[in-house]
Amino acid sequence: MLLTKQTALLCAGLVLAFVVSWELYWRSQNVVLGYNDDDSRWAATRQLIYQSTPTRPVLIGSSRSKFDIDLETWEQIVGQKPIQLSLNGTSPRPVLTDLGNDPNFRGTLIVDVTEMLFFSPDRSFPEKEALRRVHHYPHWSLSEQASFWISEMLESRLVFLDEMNLSLGAFLKKLPIPNRPGAFGGPVFPREFEVVSPDRQSRMTLAFLADTTLQNEVKQVWVDVGKYVPMKPAVGAELLAILNATKRSVDQIRARGGRVIFLRTPSDGVMRQAEKALFPREKYWNRLLTHTQTTGIYFEDYPELRQFTCPEWSHLAPQDAITFTQNLIPVVRPLTR
Amino acid sequence: MVFNSFTFVIFFAVMLALHNAPLPWKVKKINLLLGSYLFYALWNPPFILLLWLSTVVDFYMARLIADEHRPARRKALLAVSLVLNLGMLSYFKYGGFLLENFTVLLDSLGIAFQAAKPDIILPVGISFYTFVTLSYTLDVYRRKFAPEPSLLNFALFVTYFPHLVAGPIVRPEDLIPQFKTPHRATADQLRWGLLLLSLGLFMKVTIADGLLADTADLIFSLPFPVQPLDAWTGVLAFSGQIFCDFAGYSTCAIGVSLCLGFVLPDNFRYPYAAIGFRDFWRRWHITLSTWLRDYLYIPLGGNRHGAFRTYINLMITMLLGGLWHGASWNFVVWGGLHGLFLCVERLIEQAGLRRAEAGEWAESKPLVSRASVVGLPGNQAVRRFGLALLTLFLVNITWVFFRAPTFDGAMLLMLCMFGAIPDAPVMLTTTAILTVGLVTVGLITCHWLLRDSSLVQLARRLPGWVLSLAWAALLILVILTQKGSGSFIYFQF
Structure with a gap:
């Protein structure tokens, strides 16, 4: 006999002991329970877009949309929760193209414009993750759907099931091993920075808000991104191609009775200075609105939307996201009628 | 349904219950x-x-x-x-x-x-x-x-x-x-099947998806050149990824089947310790290579119609074997390179045999491995290991064409690997390079130590508590990796 009953039982006991102690350890560290914002969660949300109405918009964009628009607040005021399809660190254009090409989408779309992502060239890094998810969606199999619902059940009970922060890959990424000059492995955020809820809402944790060291870590991430991934704002023909592609998608949605609104959420500090320098409003935001003949909401134009400070220059704290959403709804409402 | 999914866990539990x-x-x-x-x-x-x-x-x-x-x-x-x-x-x-x-x-x-x-x-x-x-x-x-x-x-x-x-x-x-x-599986078959399933999941989830996939995907997706170290790290990452992904699937399949009481044939036998390409194909995707041998190479004439026809038959078999993997000229190039290496190896072997028969090497006693007859100086084990590394080096060259999205992309990466493009940017973090390096060394070591042995023999030699610890470590690492239910690479073929 190769493997005795005792061998198997000892193995099972060790694995069980590890899982229990691992879970208890992270609970003792006050880690907040969150959900994996993976392909399946995005696909499950993507399925909901056909339920979109003027009061239940689809949100596309990057992390600012996920942090800054508080879905529960929206639901409390309007009665329906928006459908959050934004993706961290990505341009919304692949999703916009996807929704434009979907003949059954006739809803309302709020497009978060973070210029350095929105105006990145086709097929560049900020588009890759969005493209991957868009391409995956039609192939989201019944098996993956079943796995997603089981996973959801486990994630709602186990703190350690957090691929972004508590997986082997996440631990390896955070090892303090210096890199060769010029090498950049992508942004690595402290785990307290973001917790994702089942509806894909992102929130900063209380620990993050209370600790300026953690906030400075994220600020440093933005500085590193600027240093290692130099922005080359699209200009000339490249910019025109982006504007034309955006207009095509907007027109497709409008032709079916849908609505599109562009939204610029707050940022400040060094991030805001860099955005202003690289993407002057008149050359990008204003041109986007005129080229696509679309209404836009720029936070600086509204006193009630420009009163916020971002703890790490780019996203709103949860409490500010609630106020921002409360103030945003009256601005959005007339545009969706 | 994939083996590395929650759906499969439930499905398999139901199948096991029904079967018993x-x-x-x-x-x-x-x-x-x-x-x-x-x-x-x-x-x-x-x-x-x-x-x-x-x-x-x-x-x-x-x-x-x-x-x-x-x-x-x-x-x-x-x-x-x-x-x-x-x-x-x-x-x-x-x-x-x-x-x-x-x-x-x-x-x-x-x-x-x-x-x-x-x-x-x-x-x-x-x-x-x-x-x-x-x-x-x-x-x-x-x-x-x-x-x-x-x-x-x-x-x-x-x-x-x-x-x-x-x-x-x-x-x-x-x-x-x-x-x-x-x-119906005996209790021993059931335990052994579960161990193989755990090993297969570890290879797929932890090594292929968790430790190697990101590095390979990054390097092979870049439209611009990189430093030789980055290029080699990307290729080695894919080399480990494709083995752990595919052999991981086969190991899961064999383990799952054994839990039900049915024995499936071996598909991999430590291929990265192969000495020569003939040896490689006796160890890599064995059920495909024997299929191609029995239903293509031998019906074409095999080695029964002279040297020239043998080489032609080898090339046809490997070119079609390449095309079986996918509809792309890159797969044809990959198959062609394997065919070419098999032909060159056969040429060397035939020449060596002729010279040995003529008594030229009577004193030096050529190293005769399964695949090669090569007279090299030095200790025999070192020579064999050197030849295995040379084989692996050439196998890695072929993987570039297998993985690169385009032929131009493959050629660009080859130029980078051999330092033909100066001043290319660095891309990978030190952690990524160290991870790929350690996994590669670990894989080569495991393959070399087990090349003439098997897991069963290894398990027989180990005390029960060591097996328990090793088995538990595999499962804990799978749980820690937390990778979603990613598809296996060979599903696309």
């Missing part, structure tokens, strides 16, 4: 068959029709072939089966590729032709189950055995879920006899 329930053998086989259809249908339900078509046509065609004694009619019946199976494979797998190349050909002749882009979805596992059913019909045609009288046994042989979508490519004699008599 006090039910008649025929009912258990029907359960397995229905379970296998469910396993397949949870990807894309309509494609199950193709599976049924292939099963029914080959079952009845083989019976007609066996009953027919007129050679011409036998050939015609075989042709019907081949046309159906290879026709389906060609349409779904090569339709777009053929049309694209036809368009390019017409363009080069100055004929403007604009073909509509075909929107063809490749049914998962079609290359695998096509080869499974083909081998059955061909063997009945050759009168190797009588056709299987039971449609249930035959359908289960084709559809049996552990091997259905990515092999091992089973032969009728591997599996059909096992379905004829009641089979």
Whole structure:
């Protein structure tokens, strides 16, 4: 006999002991329970877009949309929760193209414009993750759907099931091993920075808000991104191609009775200075609105939307996201009628 | 459904319970068959029709072939089966590729032709189950055995879920006899099966997806050159990823099947310790290489018609073997390179044998491995290890063409690997380089130490508590990796 009953039982006991102690350890560290914002969660949300109405918009964009628009607040005021399809660190254009090409989408779309992502060239890094998810969606199999619902059940009970922060890959990424000059492995955020809820809402944790060291870590991430991934704002023909592609998608949605609104959420500090320098409003935001003949909401134009400070220059704290959403709804409402 | 998913955990638990329930053998086989259809249908339900078509046509065609004694009619019946199976494979797998190349050909002749882009979805596992059913019909045609009288046994042989979508490519004699008599795993088989399933999941989830995939994906997706260290790290990452992904799937399949009491053939035998390319193909995707040998290389004439024809047959076999992996010229180049290396190895071997026969090496005693006859100085173990590293180096060169999205991309990466592009940027973090380096060294060490042994022999040598610790470590690392249910690379083939 190769493997005795005792061998198997000892193995099972060790694995069980590890899982229990691992879970208890992270609970003792006050880690907040969150959900994996993976392909399946995005696909499950993507399925909901056909339920979109003027009061239940689809949100596309990057992390600012996920942090800054508080879905529960929206639901409390309007009665329906928006459908959050934004993706961290990505341009919304692949999703916009996807929704434009979907003949059954006739809803309302709020497009978060973070210029350095929105105006990145086709097929560049900020588009890759969005493209991957868009391409995956039609192939989201019944098996993956079943796995997603089981996973959801486990994630709602186990703190350690957090691929972004508590997986082997996440631990390896955070090892303090210096890199060769010029090498950049992508942004690595402290785990307290973001917790994702089942509806894909992102929130900063209380620990993050209370600790300026953690906030400075994220600020440093933005500085590193600027240093290692130099922005080359699209200009000339490249910019025109982006504007034309955006207009095509907007027109497709409008032709079916849908609505599109562009939204610029707050940022400040060094991030805001860099955005202003690289993407002057008149050359990008204003041109986007005129080229696509679309209404836009720029936070600086509204006193009630420009009163916020971002703890790490780019996203709103949860409490500010609630106020921002409360103030945003009256601005959005007339545009969706 | 993939093995590394929660859905599979529940599915497998139900299948195990049903298979061990006090039910008649025929009912258990029907359960397995229905379970296998469910396993397949949870990807894309309509494609199950193709599976049924292939099963029914080959079952009845083989019976007609066996009953027919007129050679011409036998050939015609075989042709019907081949046309159906290879026709389906060609349409779904090569339709777009053929049309694209036809368009390019017409363009080069100055004929403007604009073909509509075909929107063809490749049914998962079609290359695998096509080869499974083909081998059955061909063997009945050759009168190797009588056709299987039971449609249930035959359908289960084709559809049996552990091997259905990515092999091992089973032969009728591997599996059909096992379905004829009641089979249930012994307690030892069940434990060993679970251990193999754990090992396969560890290879796939932790090593392939968790430690290597990101680095390989990054380097192979870059449209610009990188430093040699980054390029080599990317290639080594893919080399480890493709092995752990595919061998991981096979190990899971063998383990799952063993839990049900059925033995599937080995598909990998420590290929990165191969000495020479002939040895490599005896260790890598064994069920494909033996399939190609038995149904392509030998029918082409094998080595029975002189040296020149042997080399031609080798090249044809490897080129088609490359094309089997996917509809792209890169796969043809990959197969061509393997064919070329096999030919060169054979040339060296033949020359060495001739010189040995002439007594030139009487004193130096050439190193004779399975694959090579090479006279090199030094300690024999060191020489063998050196040759294994050389083989692995060349295998890695071929992986560049296998993985790169385009031929130009492959050539760019090759130039980077050999330092032909100065001042290219650095891309990878030190952690990524160290991770790939450690995994590569670990893989080579494991393969080298186990190349003439097996896991069973290793398990026999270890005390029970060490096995428990090792097994638990595998599972804990799988749990820690937390990678979602990513597809296996070979599903796309």
